[in-house]
Amino acid sequence: MRARLDHLVTSALQQGSAVPAFTCYDFTTALAVVAAAEESGRGVILLVAPKTAATPNGLRLIGALRGLADAAAVPVAVQLDHASDLQVMADAVAAGADSVLADGSSLPYEDNIALVQAARELLGPDVVLEAELGGLAGDEDRAFSADQAGVAVAGLTDSAQVEEFVSRTGAELLAVAVGNVHGKYKGEPQLRWDVLQDIAVRTHIPLVLHGASGIPAEELVKAASMNVGKVNFNTELRTGVLATLEEQLPAHRSDGENLQGLLGHWNQSAGSFATTTLATLTR
Numbered sequence: 001m002r003a004r005l006d007h008l009v010t011s012a013l014q015q016g017s018a019v020p021a022f023t024c025y026d027f028t029t030a031l032a033v034v035a036a037a038e039e040s041g042r043g044v045i046l047l048v049a050p051k052t053a054a055t056p057n058g059l060r061l062i063g064a065l066r067g068l069a070d071a072a073a074v075p076v077a078v079q080l081d082h083a084s085d086l087q088v089m090a091d092a093v094a095a096g097a098d099s100v101l102a103d104g105s106s107l108p109y110e111d112n113i114a115l116v117q118a119a120r121e122l123l124g125p126d127v128v129l130e131a132e133l134g135g136l137a138g139d140e141d142r143a144f145s146a147d148q149a150g151v152a153v154a155g156l157t158d159s160a161q162v163e164e165f166v167s168r169t170g171a172e173l174l175a176v177a178v179g180n181v182h183g184k185y186k187g188e189p190q191l192r193w194d195v196l197q198d199i200a201v202r203t204h205i206p207l208v209l210h211g212a213s214g215i216p217a218e219e220l221v222k223a224a225s226m227n228v229g230k231v232n233f234n235t236e237l238r239t240g241v242l243a244t245l246e247e248q249l250p251a252h253r254s255d256g257e258n259l260q261g262l263l264g265h266w267n268q269s270a271g272s273f274a275t276t277t278l279a280t281l282t283r
């Protein structure tokens, strides 16, 4: 069943859990993620990258994800991730997304607020809005070798801005920069739990941790206790799927160009990552 993203996250937090959100560039991955959520009896969030939503095929994918969410046996929300273009937001919502990350984190503070306000004006009160305060380094869609080009942390969220930012934007969720990056970390991830704690006491809305790939499970389990109710994964899911495809491709080519069999391995890889992650974040 489809669920409002903020309701899904808030009810997980009430049980001491966080909800994982997985970037889906394709339907095979989404099917695996939703099946894993159904097996574990937990809700889940399907993320659509803005580059995906900016294409006609991407909008059709959003429509398909919406159908998948509606038919799921557990609560599922479909969110447009990291959008800064109002037209892409409007198109994604028209196609079936029920939540948007209106991301002005790379803009000056006032422009960031203005973007979220413009998104609210355009999309109306029923679309759940996440906003981001404090920029995250790294590329959302591509990750490079951690040894050669791992991503160093950019700025941290300024906790002194949190209260005003939340009240002026009216966002229902707040993405924070606390030592997290998109893609592969340069060295070991060092999450700033002190900064997160400081943010958590200044707002009641759920916090969102982006760039969760590479953060050890023993760190992620602490998230919900600091009001982090949504944790975003992309790179680790891709890495697993691509490694599986690389390994399985030769045998499936020799086996009569067996694409169907190969898709089964894709499904298994994405599904087992989702299952493990759901278990990590659930109390």
Ligand code: 13P
Residues within 6 Å of the ligand: 023, 047, 081, 082, 140, 181, 182, 183, 184, 209, 210, 211, 212, 213, 232, 233, 234, 235, 236
């Ligand atoms: P990673 O690719 O680092 O997991 O980040 C995903 C993300 O934050 C999507 O919004």
